[in-house]
Structures are given as C-alpha cells and as structure tokens.
Amino acid sequence: MSEQATAPPRDGRVLVLGASGYIGRHLVPYLRDRGVAVRAAGRRLSALRAERWDNVELVQADALDLQSLVRALNGVSVAYYLVHSMAVGADFPEQDRRAARIFAQAAAEAGVQRIVYLGGLSPANPDTPHLASRVETGEILRQGSVPVIEVRAGIIIGPGSAAFEVMRDLVAHLPVMVTPRWVRRKSPPIALDDILAHLARLPWIPGAEDGIYEAGGPENLTYEEMMRILAHELGQREPFVIPVPVLTPQLSSYWLAFVSATPVRVARALITGLKYDLSADDRSLRALLPPARTDFREAVRRVFRDEQDIHAADRWREGAWELRGKRHDISFYAKTLTRTAETDASPAAVWDVLGDIGTRGTGYFYLNPVWRLRKSLDALLGGRPAGPSTRRGDPYAGERFDIWRVLASVPERRLTLLSGLIAPGSGGMEIAIAERPDGGTRVSATIYWHVAGFRGLLYWYALGPGHAFMLAGMTRAIARQAAARAASAGEGVRA
Numbered sequence: 456m457s458e459q460a461t462a463p464p465r466d467g468r469v470l471v472l473g474a475s476g477y478i479g480r481h482l483v484p485y486l487r488d489r490g491v492a493v494r495a496a497g498r499r500l501s502a503l504r505a506e507r508w509d510n511v512e513l514v515q516a517d518a519l520d521l522q523s524l525v526r527a528l529n530g531v532s533v534a535y536y537l538v539h540s541m542a543v544g545a546d547f548p549e550q551d552r553r554a555a556r557i558f559a560q561a562a563a564e565a566g567v568q569r570i571v572y573l574g575g576l577s578p579a580n581p582d583t584p585h586l587a588s589r590v591e592t593g594e595i596l597r598q599g600s601v602p603v604i605e606v607r608a609g610i611i612i613g614p615g616s617a618a619f620e621v622m623r624d625l626v627a628h629l630p631v632m633v634t635p636r637w638v639r640r641k642s643p644p645i646a647l648d649d650i651l652a653h654l655a656r657l658p659w660i661p662g663a664e665d666g667i668y669e670a671g672g673p674e675n676l677t678y679e680e681m682m683r684i685l686a687h688e689l690g691q692r693e694p695f696v697i698p699v700p701v702l703t704p705q706l707s708s709y710w711l712a713f714v715s716a717t718p719v720r721v722a723r724a725l726i727t728g729l730k731y732d733l734s735a736d737d738r739s740l741r742a743l744l745p746p747a748r749t750d751f752r753e754a755v756r757r758v759f760r761d762e763q764d765i766h767a768a769d770r771w772r773e774g775a776w777e778l779r780g781k782r783h784d785i786s787f788y789a790k791t792l793t794r795t796a797e798t799d800a801s802p803a804a805v806w807d808v809l810g811d812i813g814t815r816g817t818g819y820f821y822l823n824p825v826w827r828l829r830k831s832l833d834a835l836l837g838g839r840p841a842g843p844s845t846r847r848g849d850p851y852a853g854e855r856f857d858i859w860r861v862l863a864s865v866p867e868r869r870l871t872l873l874s875g876l877i878a879p880g881s882g883g884m885e886i887a888i889a890e891r892p893d894g895g896t897r898v899s900a901t902i903y904w905h906v907a908g909f910r911g912l913l914y915w916y917a918l919g920p921g922h923a924f925m926l927a928g929m930t931r932a933i934a935r936q937a938a939a940r941a942a943s944a945g946e947g948v949r950a
Contacts, residue, residue, distance in 0.1 A: 482651055495511050548584050559599030569658045667739075670735055778905060851864050867888055880915075
C-alpha cells in the first residue's frame, strides 16, 4: 500500500454523493458545521437547492455518468458514497453494481484519497437482494485503487429513515398488527447523531483506511420492542402484535402501500431483509472511536425534536414540519401526483395568468364547480376557510384565501399552497414554471399529501383519478390562457 493510502487525507474539500438522500441531507450540514468544506452532489440540483444550505457548494452528478462524477470529484480529498438504487425496482442490484464500478473509477481518475461508504449490517452470505447488494457494493468499491472505509450500520433512527418511518406509520395508525415472525428478530438500532459522528471522524484517523466497521447502538432490540417504545413516545396505546408463522417478510411487503407512505420499493427491499437476527461487532470501531451511547428511546425523542426544525422555505421539501400539519403521527414522506402542460408563451405570461388563481372571475382555471363542492363538503364537516373566499393581486407568502395559505410565491418560478381542508393527513399544491431550453414554458402542478395512516392512504387512492383529471385540466387551461394573453400582446405564440 502506498504512503498516500496509509496517511489520513490532507485537509481539503469533501464530496457527499447522494446529498439529497436521507443520510446525505443530514451529513452535509453536520460536516459543514464542523468546519469542513463540503461539496454536495446529486442528480437533481433542485432537490439540493431546496435544502437551502449556506456555505455548501452544490453540483449535479449522476452515479451512472463517469464524466459528471469526475467533474464533481475534482479537488476532493474524501468522497462519501451514499448511493443505493432500491427505488428503481427489482433490478436495483445490477444498477448498484454499475454505479459502484463507475464511482471507483471516477474517484481514481480525480485523485481522491479516501472513499467512505455507508452500508448495512448483514449476516454471512445474505440471501435477500437488499442485504446482498449492500455487501457487494462495498466489495466493488474496494476493487478500485482508492482506499475505502466501509461502515455497516444497524437501523438508523432519525427523521426520514425508511425503516423508522415504516415503524412510525404502523404504530401511529394500526392498533392491531398481524405480522410475520420477523417482528421478533433483533437488531441494534443506532441514533442518527451517532452514525454521523462515526462518518465524520473515520476518514481522518490514521490506519482507518481499508477497514470494515460495524456500528450499532447500545441495545439489541426486537422490532416489536422498538414499536412498543415508539408507541409510548407518540402517546399511543401499545399495538397488539400477532406474529403469524406463514406470513413471510416477502408476503408482508406487498401490503405496505396500504399502511405506510414510505416509498414502496424502498420499504419492500428493507422489509425482505428483516428475517435475520443482526448484531454489530463494533470492536474494530471502538478501537478508533468512542462507542455509540444513545439508546432507542432517546433516539426517538431526538427524532421528534429534530424534525420540527425541517422547514419548507420557497418550495415543497420532503418531511417539512409545516407541510405535515406539525404532527408526529403524520407521514414524513408525501404521496405525490403531477400533471404538466407546455406553451410557447414566456414564464412571465404564465405567471401573469397564475396571479389570477382563486380570484372571483377565474377560480382554479378548470372545473370550478367541483372545487366549490369540495369546499362545501369541508364546511359540513366543520372546516373553516383559510381566508376570504376570493383573492386579488399577485399571491404573496403568508396570504390566506379560500382553503389555502400561501407558503411561498416566487415570481415566474413557483407558487406553493398549503391546504386547510379537513382530511386524514396534511399537504398542499405546488405550481412550478420552467423555461424550456428551446423556448416557451413548461407548467407543472403537483399535489403533495402526507397521509395519516390507512385512512389517509385510502383517501389518497380513492381521489387519485379525480385529482389527476383536475390537475391535467388546470395545467392545460393555464397554458392556453398564457398563450392567449401573449398573443394579444403581440408575442404570436401558441399553447
């Protein structure tokens, strides 16, 4: 091994690839607040900008695009690899393999001194795709020339953790659970702050390179025990759990879409890996760093405290406290539905039309009687309008009208509205305006819905077709009106 491989990296810039993911969203500010120069990378710059990080460089990079990775890694000493492909579907292991090979090559070409990879605890020879892929990714990264530090963690307890959010959704809204036997398998949950501390310190410790470190919290708990503690901290009655021998993790994963808002493909991949008892042999880690000391109950309390600091400023943001109705029992992840239309009119013309939303003459551009009917139904249920029944002038942040409160209004870019309707959950609508590369404008309307358990999911799926129809009609109407206004002004455009 070269002298460069045995010495800690020189002080320099750090790259976090996967910065918009669960761990990345927390690791970036954690490193920055400790004086590290951080470059955050992800496929979509818009998702990174939504985090509103000060003093963090943002770059676009795709884990499957070698040249974008080389550019992002230029001048970087330590690269954090926080990428997984579970959301793409059943073929995610092959995509994980490709991404790891490309990243190892890019890191070598860019002269990176350390790769830090966060994997998961696994038994020997795991036979589930999720666990096997995590182990294989580490092996592929180590085949490159850049030294790798791999941290294999237990369930990470923090706001947005897929495993934690599945448990939260179950406990908050299912008083009786019929589960597979995995509910009594054990695992060492680790607090988010503890795993962030490990990730931040390991690359700078002499001799830590080319090591595999298992990390877990101070307790080994069954999933049933975790859910009972979680119920207590939520102020809920402990769930009545009925383990059924014939119900396998694979079978149980199929009904997740009806009980949890956590992205289904990610949740299914995780659930199928829960058939093992897992423990963390952290002796090699404790030789370098203090052990994790936060127990599960305290970790849950930190989640409930820390998630109140996740805010949406100028756009919708995953898990934002105000978008979830400021309630711990409403899902962190939102269900989304988007419809898009295009016009040759300018963004200014589209924004001019959008300024009429909620006014007496325009309403909501399409099927206004249906909007009025929904508002009337809400009144029968005891709901109250957010503000005056109509509005006038350009929308502004904090404005209340009809059933809405304006969260953010960015002229010629986006309008974000929070719903005040009585429903099992919380959410709103965002209308985004984007200039097309070839001229003209794309207008998109998205409903975001953070559900409250099974009733919230039933509400979402039942109204889905109607919402899709209305959003499609609304965006087309906005595009047509923008084209008409632009044409009357002499722009000569078409919708």
